[in-house]
Amino acid sequence: MIDSHLHVWTLDTFVTGGLRHYSWLGPQHGDLFRSFDEDEAREALDAAGVRGAVLVQADDTIADTESMLDVAARNPWVFGVVGWIRLDAPAEAAGQLHRFSAHPVFKGVRHLLHDDPRSDFLDLPTVRDSLALVAQRGLTLDIPDAFPRHLGSAVRLAREMPELTVVLDHLGKPPLADPSLMDLWRADFLALGREPNTVAKLSGLHLPGVDYTADALRPLFETALEAFGPARLMIGGDWPVSTVGAPYGRTLDVLLELVSSLSPSEQDLVLEETAVRTYGLAVTPLPDN
Numbered sequence: 001m002i003d004s005h006l007h008v009w010t011l012d013t014f015v016t017g018g019l020r021h022y023s024w025l026g027p028q029h030g031d032l033f034r035s036f037d038e039d040e041a042r043e044a045l046d047a048a049g050v051r052g053a054v055l056v057q058a059d060d061t062i063a064d065t066e067s068m069l070d071v072a073a074r075n076p077w078v079f080g081v082v083g084w085i086r087l088d089a090p091a092e093a094a095g096q097l098h099r100f101s102a103h104p105v106f107k108g109v110r111h112l113l114h115d116d117p118r119s120d121f122l123d124l125p126t127v128r129d130s131l132a133l134v135a136q137r138g139l140t141l142d143i144p145d146a147f148p149r150h151l152g153s154a155v156r157l158a159r160e161m162p163e164l165t166v167v168l169d170h171l172g173k174p175p176l177a178d179p180s181l182m183d184l185w186r187a188d189f190l191a192l193g194r195e196p197n198t199v200a201k202l203s204g205l206h207l208p209g210v211d212y213t214a215d216a217l218r219p220l221f222e223t224a225l226e227a228f229g230p231a232r233l234m235i236g237g238d239w240p241v242s243t244v245g246a247p248y249g250r251t252l253d254v255l256l257e258l259v260s261s262l263s264p265s266e267q268d269l270v271l272e273e274t275a276v277r278t279y280g281l282a283v284t285p286l287p288d289n
Contacts, residue, residue, distance in 0.1 A: 001252075001271040002079060002283065003045065003053040005169065005203040005236025008071055009064070010035040022059045024115055029244070036240040038071045038078075044239055044248045045077060054080040054236075054279060056142060056169075057110050065100060072105045079281040080107040082142050085130070087111055088121070093130035101137055107279040108140035108167065113150045122153040128161070135164040140279060145204075146172040148181070151188040158195035165197050165278060170204030170238070174220055177209030186223060193227025199278050200228050202255050202270065203236030206245030214257040221258040230266035234274040235259065 009022055011034065027033050045053060055068045055078055065083030072078035083106060085096040100106045113121055121127060122143075134141060141164060143154050151172050158166045172189055175181040192198050202224065206212050224233055235255055242251045259270050276283050 004234040004275040006053040052077040082108040087130040090129040110142035114145035140165040168200040230269040
């Protein structure tokens, strides 16, 4: 399989002018509050039998994107990078896109919407202008932690910009422990799936108040299949964030148990082919068994 959602960061090198990057991350996160580098990531992937991954931004800074591209240059197991650009400043975004697109491994962009105070971020004219440039270059937009503030905006974006591929991370963070909110999530989630330019990730499903088991998550998986089908779903381990909930191998085992209910060809889609197609990954196909 290819892990479509993996992070790396090195905290001690990300300080500029006294300002520490990854400002969302602090001592309250326990064991997560440390560096997770490329060597540790490779060890986790090898132990789980994962042949490669897509690195995804974890900070709204150019430094984070540059760091991931440096990691990719040193490690052939990095098949793609989803970085950050200044989406609310189109002229600046254009320059950053020109610069980063020189790296063939640069495949898409993401902004930490859940940490942005602007609930209308995806609807801002400046952001839409920048996303038009993203689409022109054949790059994708990942949307993290969309529910509750941004899932409806994601539907509008996908509908109004059909030329842009919209990737919903973590199934939009469904509120599975709160039945009163699940109907709201489901309505927007199904609406997003009706737009053909959308893809969703089976990732980041260590949800508050929910046991991390295949049985507990099966309703989400079934809704994801209803909305997107196997051809628009891809698997992601969300390492190292997911290690707060379970070791990497356990995180994947639960997802693989869910995926095992599919036919072999459908499993291939979720485990590799959707990621390869969505991000345009240059990956050598595995031989048929």
